[in-house]
Amino acid sequence: MLQCLILELEMVFSWLNLLAKFGFSNITGIDYSSSAIQLSGSIIEKEGLSNIKLKVEDFLNLSTKLSGFHLCIDKGTFDAISLNPDNAIEKRKQYVKSLSGALNVKGFFLITSCNWTKEELLDEFSEGFELFEELPTPTFSFGGRSGNSVTALVFQKT
Numbered sequence: 001m002l003q004c005l006i007l008e009l010e011m012v013f014s015w016l017n018l019l020a021k022f023g024f025s026n027i028t029g030i031d032y033s034s035s036a037i038q039l040s041g042s043i044i045e046k047e048g049l050s051n052i053k054l055k056v057e058d059f060l061n062l063s064t065k066l067s068g069f070h071l072c073i074d075k076g077t078f079d080a081i082s083l084n085p086d087n088a089i090e091k092r093k094q095y096v097k098s099l100s101g102a103l104n105v106k107g108f109f110l111i112t113s114c115n116w117t118k119e120e121l122l123d124e125f126s127e128g129f130e131l132f133e134e135l136p137t138p139t140f141s142f143g144g145r146s147g148n149s150v151t152a153l154v155f156q157k158t
């Protein structure tokens, strides 16, 4: 049974069809905010979705029960953790540790970031992860240079 850990609940509903198509039947969504989990729970109930479990969990202090995942998806949580004014460097390191503990070897990690460039993310996840694919995102040009407003990368745990 393919397992997926989702760190970005607002978008989870748009992921469900795609995940089902690829055979993911065991999907867990986490957030450390109980109101985010409550809101997601009420949407899940309204939509009649049964194959997703929701848990209030701090990803930086993740229960060891949350392991063995084939895929972890994040949009915005790594960014939020990075912006924490209290020891963000240490928290980013802990994020990579938690991610490593949650994923199977060869498991995939899909991150969408509005704060970090591709090169910066490659550096952040250089220990224990390798780039599998860069996903296309909108580009813009300014002052004769072009860049991306969002970075979306797929890493694979080594």
Ligand SMILES: C[S@@+](CC[C@H](N)C(=O)[O-])C[C@H]1O[C@@H](n2cnc3c(N)ncnc32)[C@H](O)[C@@H]1O
Pocket: 007, 008, 009, 010, 011, 030, 031, 032, 033, 036, 057, 058, 059, 060, 075, 076, 077, 079, 080, 081
């Ligand atoms: C910027 S929001 C992203 C929300 C949504 N994915 C989006 O793209 O609009 C970051 C989310 O990460 C959650 N979060 C931040 N730190 C966390 C942690 N250590 N563990 C679990 N969730 C966390 C916040 O509660 C928030 O819901």
